[in-house]
Amino acid sequence: MLYALMGLGLSLITGILNIPNFAHGALFAVGAYLLVTTVNAIGNFWLALVLAPIGVALLGLAIEYAGIRRLYAAGHDYQLLFTFGLALIISEGIIIIWGPVGFSYLPPPFLRGGVDLGFTFYPKYRLFVMVVAGLLVLATWLFLEKTRYGAIMRAGIENKEMVSLLGIDIHRLFTVAFALGAYLAGIAGALTAPIRGINPNMGVDMLGVAFVVVALGGLGNLLGAIAAGLLIGVAQAIVAAYWTEASTAAIFAVMAAVLLVRPQGLFGIR
Amino acid sequence: MRHPIVLVLAAVAVLPFVVRPVLATEIWIFAIFGLGLNLLLGYTGLLSFGQSTFFGSAAYVAGWLLKHYAINAFFALAIGVAVGAASAALVGYLCVQRSGLYFIMLTFALNQLFYFVAYQWTSVTGGEDGMPGIPRPAFLGIDFTDPLNYYAFIALLFLASLWVMKRIVESPLGKILQAIRENEVRAEAVGYSVPRFKLLAFVIGGAFSGLAGVLYAMLFGIVPLEAISFVFSGNVVFATLIGGSGSLYGPIIGSIVFIWLSESVSVIWARWPLLLGVAFVIVVLFFRGGVVEAWSRFWSWQSSRQRT
Numbered sequence: 001m002l003y004a005l006m007g008l009g010l011s012l013i014t015g016i017l018n019i020p021n022f023a024h025g026a027l028f029a030v031g032a033y034l035l036v037t038t039v040n041a042i043g044n045f046w047l048a049l050v051l052a053p054i055g056v057a058l059l060g061l062a063i064e065y066a067g068i069r070r071l072y073a074a075g076h077d078y079q080l081l082f083t084f085g086l087a088l089i090i091s092e093g094i095i096i097i098w099g100p101v102g103f104s105y106l107p108p109p110f111l112r113g114g115v116d117l118g119f120t121f122y123p124k125y126r127l128f129v130m131v132v133a134g135l136l137v138l139a140t141w142l143f144l145e146k147t148r149y150g151a152i153m154r155a156g157i158e159n160k161e162m163v164s165l166l167g168i169d170i171h172r173l174f175t176v177a178f179a180l181g182a183y184l185a186g187i188a189g190a191l192t193a194p195i196r197g198i199n200p201n202m203g204v205d206m207l208g209v210a211f212v213v214v215a216l217g218g219l220g221n222l223l224g225a226i227a228a229g230l231l232i233g234v235a236q237a238i239v240a241a242y243w244t245e246a247s248t249a250a251i252f253a254v255m256a257a258v259l260l261v262r263p264q265g266l267f268g269i270r
Numbered sequence: 271m272r273h274p275i276v277l278v279l280a281a282v283a284v285l286p287f288v289v290r291p292v293l294a295t296e297i298w299i300f301a302i303f304g305l306g307l308n309l310l311l312g313y314t315g316l317l318s319f320g321q322s323t324f325f326g327s328a329a330y331v332a333g334w335l336l337k338h339y340a341i342n343a344f345f346a347l348a349i350g351v352a353v354g355a356a357s358a359a360l361v362g363y364l365c366v367q368r369s370g371l372y373f374i375m376l377t378f379a380l381n382q383l384f385y386f387v388a389y390q391w392t393s394v395t396g397g398e399d400g401m402p403g404i405p406r407p408a409f410l411g412i413d414f415t416d417p418l419n420y421y422a423f424i425a426l427l428f429l430a431s432l433w434v435m436k437r438i439v440e441s442p443l444g445k446i447l448q449a450i451r452e453n454e455v456r457a458e459a460v461g462y463s464v465p466r467f468k469l470l471a472f473v474i475g476g477a478f479s480g481l482a483g484v485l486y487a488m489l490f491g492i493v494p495l496e497a498i499s500f501v502f503s504g505n506v507v508f509a510t511l512i513g514g515s516g517s518l519y520g521p522i523i524g525s526i527v528f529i530w531l532s533e534s535v536s537v538i539w540a541r542w543p544l545l546l547g548v549a550f551v552i553v554v555l556f557f558r559g560g561v562v563e564a565w566s567r568f569w570s571w572q573s574s575r576q577r578t
């Protein structure tokens with residue numbers, strides 16, 4: 001579910017802005033670090049879970065406004081270089097601020113321990129993450145499908161010129177989409193922190209996963225992102241149970257296998 | 271600049287006396303790597319963000335054979351080229367079926383696949399510690415442990431690579447690739463199988479990367495995990511772009527600037543990738559087109575000034 005969330009945010013950004021966002025993983029990592037810092041500062045997990053992703057969204061806003069906005073006319077190579085440069089700056093910044101060594105972080109006390117589901121024993125916090133991530137995906141879906149601005153956003157994925165011809169401020173749409181994508185990356189990072197701990201490499205590891213989700217699910221394809229996120233999440237869990245070392249490589253192997261059979265991705269038409 | 275090759279030859283002759291021979295050697299190795307990428311990026315219009323897959327795979331395989339079976343240098347180079355081309359064929363086959371953003375993301379994702387295999391397969395690759403202890407065998411009785419001898423060897427290989435690449439881009443094949451870059455639909459309509467030619471470009475680029483990978487392993491005696499990581503892929507893209515991807519000589523200039531700068535800065539500050547990131551951002555925002563274009567703009571400005 002976290003993979004779906006991560007892929008969804010990237011899918012929005014790449015789909016609407018048509019840029020390869022190599023800084024997406026870095027935004028994810030910032031979300032995790034901000035959560036831990038905020039919790040340590042104010043001692044309230046809930047408030048931190050709200051604030052940290054908003055901080056990431058603001059960062060995304062600033063990045064779009066100061067840099068990416070100028071690059072829509074440039075080629076993918078320069079956009080890539082720019083976001084890759086940003087990713088380097090952010091991840092080195094994390095090392096400078098928080099140190100190169102990762103640390104583990106426990107979920108808040110009321111979410112520790114497990115729940116007896118009858119057939120298996122499951123950690124409470126993971127259930128919580130699944131519910132929150134599910135709700136967020138649902139909320140994003142409702143926003144895109146049922147609200148006016150969501151419809152404009154979907155129209156932006158289909159045909160940008162047409163949308164701006166209809167008198168809609170396409171630049172503001174881009175900014176909102178980038179901030180929303182950054183928000184989703186940030187909250188995915190914040191939710192991940194108590195499960196896997198945090199370290200400076202977490203962003204890059206997640207970036208590859210997000211790309212896989214988008215490559216399989218399709219750009220701007222919500223359903224595709226969810227399906228692809230679930231597919232590789234399950235595949236990874238199954239492989240991890242039998243051959244732990246190969247679990248990360250399994251994500252990419254699954255992608256390669258799917259693309260061999262369906263080069264256009266799960267639901268792709270291109 | 272009518273004869274850039276003269277400048278290249280001069281640079282080859284002068285460089286080992288300006289900077290340390292090891293650094294000079296690294297520059298030409300990186301330039302071979304960049305030449306391979308530029309065939310994709312500059313001539314075919316394919317932005318591959320996974321070139322270190324081929325570089326690293328070749329370095330690991332040839333390094334392993336050098337270390338455990340003491341194969342000779344010539345054989346190691348052949349193996350490297352073959353592994354680079356084969357891995358590029360594998361990755362390329364999956365990637366060329368998609369275009370645009372998908373293509374970029376796929377090259378990156380498959381790069382990550384190879385990276386994680388190298389990371390986890392510690393019994394062979396050494397994981398994070400890298401694969402040390404790779405010898406630099408003598409070739410035709412020449413002792414390559416002497417840095418200048420090895421430099422001369424690399425410089426010759428680099429010039430040979432440049433010559434081969436020049437022949438490729440000026441051949442009918444090169445023209446077809448450029449046609450694909452300019453207008454893919456049209457190239458297809460004229461009757462060329464676009465995916466097949468893209469794959470071919472990928473394999474040739476992979477062969478150059480593989481050659482560079484083996485030379486790199488022999489230069490430092492170790493294959494670090496970074497050699498197969500996305501950072502390396504990003505570096506070669508950056509070096510090619512700052513040099514100017516539209517020109518045959520762009521990646522060469524880019525390698526000189528990039529390797530020399532990163533070497534000088536990395537000894538000063540351990541967090542130098544931060545500065546690298548800043549450099550990326552500045553170049554993209556203010557100096558798009560690279561050194562070659564800035565240079566030619568400077569020259570046309572000069573000549574127009576002389577005319578008036």
